[in-house]
Amino acid sequence: MLSPYHRYKSTLPFLITRHRFRMDIAIQSSPEKINVLAHQQYHSLDHLSPSNLPTNPLDLFRQWFTSVQGIVHEPEAMALSTASADGIPSTRIVLLKQADNHGFVFFTNYNSRKSREMQANPHASLAFYWREDHRQVRVVGPVEKVSREESEAYFQTRPLGSKIGAWASNQSAAIAEGELDHQINQIKKKFGVKEGDVDADIPLPDHWGGWRVIPNEVEFWAGKPSRLHDRVCYRRWDGPTNSEWRIERLAP
Structure with missing residues (x-):
């Protein structure tokens, strides 16, 4: 009678073949191109509607961000998109360090490409993607440097x-x-x-500190089957100095 180890070992060729078969279904790769064939389904339990949401997007962000702790690895990771003065975009992943009614804060080198672009074109967008929870959040707005005191306080925790x-x-x-x-x-x-x-x-170096993205627009996305996702967007009535938001449901 085969031991558990030998039974497992005898199935390895099948398991490997099966794994490769699944990968072949998911992608088709050639020297010229890669085709992605997978069709992942999303099943968020959220039902997003302007009628059942808080009036301030930060309240909803706080609920979502808190709920994914321990479920999503590094939920503070966010894609930051900036653009040069000529409008050429670039995107990279940075880490959220603070979110409040003033905006979303991260820290970086002020001589970096992202900082130079935000100095030349003071607007940015952020995107959080929490795959395990079938949720996304997108933020768009002008940017500003945080105070030297705020940067100093954070730098000393590093x-x-x-x-x-x-x-x-x-x-x-x-x-x-x-x-x-x-x-x-x-x-x-x-x-x-x-x-x-x-x-x-x-x-704290003079060339290092924080940036704040001040939201004019915050979109919340909850994944649903057949790509019929729930989407709602908060937009300020009159720019970043106004605390009033209008909420719209968006087509998936």
Whole structure:
């Protein structure tokens, strides 16, 4: 009689073939192109309607963000889209650090590409995608730098390595092999950081701090079968200084 291990081992070729078969169904790949054939269905329990939602989008965002803790890995991850003065867009993932009635805050190098683009074209959009919960949130609005005091308060909560990295990295600039390690060692010497240190008195760099996206528009998306998703959009009546919102249901 086969042991459990040998029974499992005897099924491996079938399992591997079955896995490959599923992948072949999901995609078709050739040197010229990749076709994605999967049709994932979504089954959010939410029913979004202007009649059953809070009047302020931050209240709904807080409910959703709180509810996905422990369900979604790194729910604070968000896609940040910016555009150059010429309108050329770029997108990357950053981490939300604060959300309140003033807006959505993240921190970065002020010399980075995203910062340069927001200085030239002071608008941005954010997108959260919580796959495990079949939800998305999209935010659009003007941007502003947070105060030096806010940046200082957050910077001091960062791990030592992150503080050193903020000084050492000229973010988005091209660098030579080994240059970053050299800069890190130079910063350690500058601030007297020794091997094994877990903390040091490292000040906030002038080139580093927070940005706030002030929402003019916040869309909530709840995935439904057959792509018939629930979508509602909050829009301010008269720009970012107005606290009044109108809520519209959107076609999927």
